[in-house]
Amino acid sequence: MATPFTQLHLGSDPSGWFLLLNDTPLPELRAWISARCGRPLLADALLARHPDDPAASPHTSKVARGLPKTATIGDLPQKLTRLIAHAQDLLITAQAPHEALPLITDLAKLRKSSPLALTTAIALPEDDEHGLTGHLMWSRLQLMGVTAVRTMAYHLASGEDADEQPGAVANTRVQWLVEGKPAAGVLDSLCRCSLVTFVDDLGPYETQRLWLVEGPAIALALIARDDHNLPTIQDAAQTADGKRWLHASLGYLTAGLRHTGKSLPDSATYGFEQGPAWLRHQDEVSRILRRLRRADLQWLLIEVHAKLGRPARAAKEANGGVLPDELGMAFDALHNLLRSPQQYEDQKDLRTGAATMTESRDEAAIHRYRMLLQGVVPDEELEARVADVAQIWKRQRDDAPSC
Incomplete structure (x- = not known):
C-alpha cells in the first residue's frame, strides 16, 4: 500500500508560475504538465501502480495559475496555503527550483512553524543547470527541515496515446530514479511504489x-x-x-x-x-x-x-x-x-x-x-x-x- 503524500509541482509558462497539486481531477492538465516536464508526475505513477488504493486516490484539488515568478506565499489562495501548511508529507517538484526560491522558502518557513511533525522534500530535476543545492539560500532551507533528492526519468516518455496527448503517456516501463536511501515520510512512500527506484549513484x-x-x-x-x-x-x-x-x-x-x-x-x-x-x-x-x-x-x-x-x-x-x-x-x-x-x-x-x-x-x-x-x-x-x-x-x- 502506498502511503499518502502531497506533491506540489511548480512549472513555468510565459506569464510566470503555475502550481499544481497532484490530486487535481483535471487529467488533461496533469498530462500537459507531464509533457512539459518530460516525465509523468509522481502522483500519476502512484495512481497507475495503485488504482484501487484509497490512500493514493484524489481527495482535493487547488490550482493557481499565472503567478509572477517573484511570487511569495501571500500570492496563493488561502485554501491552497492551508492545504500545503498541514500536509503531513510534502514533495515539491519543479522545472526550475532555483527560480522558485522565494515561494519555496515561504512554504518551508510556514511548515517549520507547525507544531506537527511535517516532512518536506524537494525532488531536484536532472536538468537543473543552476543547481539549487549550490545556492546561498539552500542552507536556510535545510535549517527549516527541507531535504533534497536528485531524481531522473530513466525510460523514454514515448506516448502510446500520442494522438490525444503528444508525449504525455510514458513508456510502460518508465522508472523514476531517486538517488540515496529511503527515509521517513514522502521518500518512504516513494519506496513503496514499483515505478520508483532508489539507487546509490545516478551517474x-x-x-x-x-x-x-x-x-x-x-x-x-x-x-x-x-x-x-x-x-x-x-x-x-x-x-x-x-x-x-x-x-x-x-x-x-x-x-x-x-x-x-x-x-x-x-x-x-x-x-x-x-x-x-x-x-x-x-x-x-x-x-x-x-x-x-x-x-x-x-x-x-x-x-x-x-x-x-x-x-x-x-x-x-x-x-x-x-x-x-x-x-x-x-x-x-x-x-x-x-x-x-x-x-x-x-x-x-x-x-x-x-x-x-x-x-x-x-x-x-x-x-x-x-x-x-x-x-x-x-x-x-x-x-x-x-x-x-x-x-x-x-x-x-x-x-x-x-x-
Missing part, C-alpha cells in the same frame, strides 16, 4: 540515458531537419533514413558505451527498447534544435558534443576505428544545417536585426566544432569541414545588413 544511469536516449534524439532531429524538414521525432523515426538510423545506431552506441566500461547490466536491453519508443514519440524537432541559432552556435555544438560526439567516438573505437555510416549521417546533417541560413531558428531575428552575428562568437563556435569532430572524422576531413563553415559564416557576416 551511470545519466550517462546511459545521455548516450542512448538524448543522443539519438538530437541525431534524429538533425536528420529530420536536413533531409525532410519534418516537425516531430516520430515523423523522423518513421522515414526510411530514420528507421535505418535507429536499427543500426542504437546497437553501435550501446557497443560504444560498453567499450568505455561505463555501461549498466541492462544497457543492451535499454538500447533495444528505445527503437520502438521513438516511433511513438512526438517531441518537436524545433524544440530539440532550439540552440541552432546563427547568432551564437557554440551552445548547440557543446550540446551535440556531449550527446553525440563522445558516444560516436567510443562507437568508432568499438567498431575497429571505423565510424559507422549511420552515425556519420547525423554529422553530415549537422554540417549541412550549420551552412544553411534558412535552417537557423533565429533567421527572422537576423533579418530584422534583433539578433546579430559577430566574429568572436563565430570563432568560439568554430573551436567547439573542431572539438566535436576530433576523433570522429579523419583529420583532413575535419579541417575541410571547419574551413567550409568558417568561410560561409564570414560571408554571412559580411553580407548582413548594417544596423
Whole structure:
C-alpha cells in the first residue's frame, strides 16, 4: 500500500508560475504538465501502480495559475496555503527550483512553524543547470527541515496515446530514479511504489540515458531537419533514413558505451527498447534544435558534443576505428544545417536585426566544432569541414545588413 503524500509541482509558462497539486481531477492538465516536464508526475505513477488504493486516490484539488515568478506565499489562495501548511508529507517538484526560491522558502518557513511533525522534500530535476543545492539560500532551507533528492526519468516518455496527448503517456516501463536511501515520510512512500527506484549513484544511469536516449534524439532531429524538414521525432523515426538510423545506431552506441566500461547490466536491453519508443514519440524537432541559432552556435555544438560526439567516438573505437555510416549521417546533417541560413531558428531575428552575428562568437563556435569532430572524422576531413563553415559564416557576416 502506498502511503499518502502531497506533491506540489511548480512549472513555468510565459506569464510566470503555475502550481499544481497532484490530486487535481483535471487529467488533461496533469498530462500537459507531464509533457512539459518530460516525465509523468509522481502522483500519476502512484495512481497507475495503485488504482484501487484509497490512500493514493484524489481527495482535493487547488490550482493557481499565472503567478509572477517573484511570487511569495501571500500570492496563493488561502485554501491552497492551508492545504500545503498541514500536509503531513510534502514533495515539491519543479522545472526550475532555483527560480522558485522565494515561494519555496515561504512554504518551508510556514511548515517549520507547525507544531506537527511535517516532512518536506524537494525532488531536484536532472536538468537543473543552476543547481539549487549550490545556492546561498539552500542552507536556510535545510535549517527549516527541507531535504533534497536528485531524481531522473530513466525510460523514454514515448506516448502510446500520442494522438490525444503528444508525449504525455510514458513508456510502460518508465522508472523514476531517486538517488540515496529511503527515509521517513514522502521518500518512504516513494519506496513503496514499483515505478520508483532508489539507487546509490545516478551517474551511470545519466550517462546511459545521455548516450542512448538524448543522443539519438538530437541525431534524429538533425536528420529530420536536413533531409525532410519534418516537425516531430516520430515523423523522423518513421522515414526510411530514420528507421535505418535507429536499427543500426542504437546497437553501435550501446557497443560504444560498453567499450568505455561505463555501461549498466541492462544497457543492451535499454538500447533495444528505445527503437520502438521513438516511433511513438512526438517531441518537436524545433524544440530539440532550439540552440541552432546563427547568432551564437557554440551552445548547440557543446550540446551535440556531449550527446553525440563522445558516444560516436567510443562507437568508432568499438567498431575497429571505423565510424559507422549511420552515425556519420547525423554529422553530415549537422554540417549541412550549420551552412544553411534558412535552417537557423533565429533567421527572422537576423533579418530584422534583433539578433546579430559577430566574429568572436563565430570563432568560439568554430573551436567547439573542431572539438566535436576530433576523433570522429579523419583529420583532413575535419579541417575541410571547419574551413567550409568558417568561410560561409564570414560571408554571412559580411553580407548582413548594417544596423
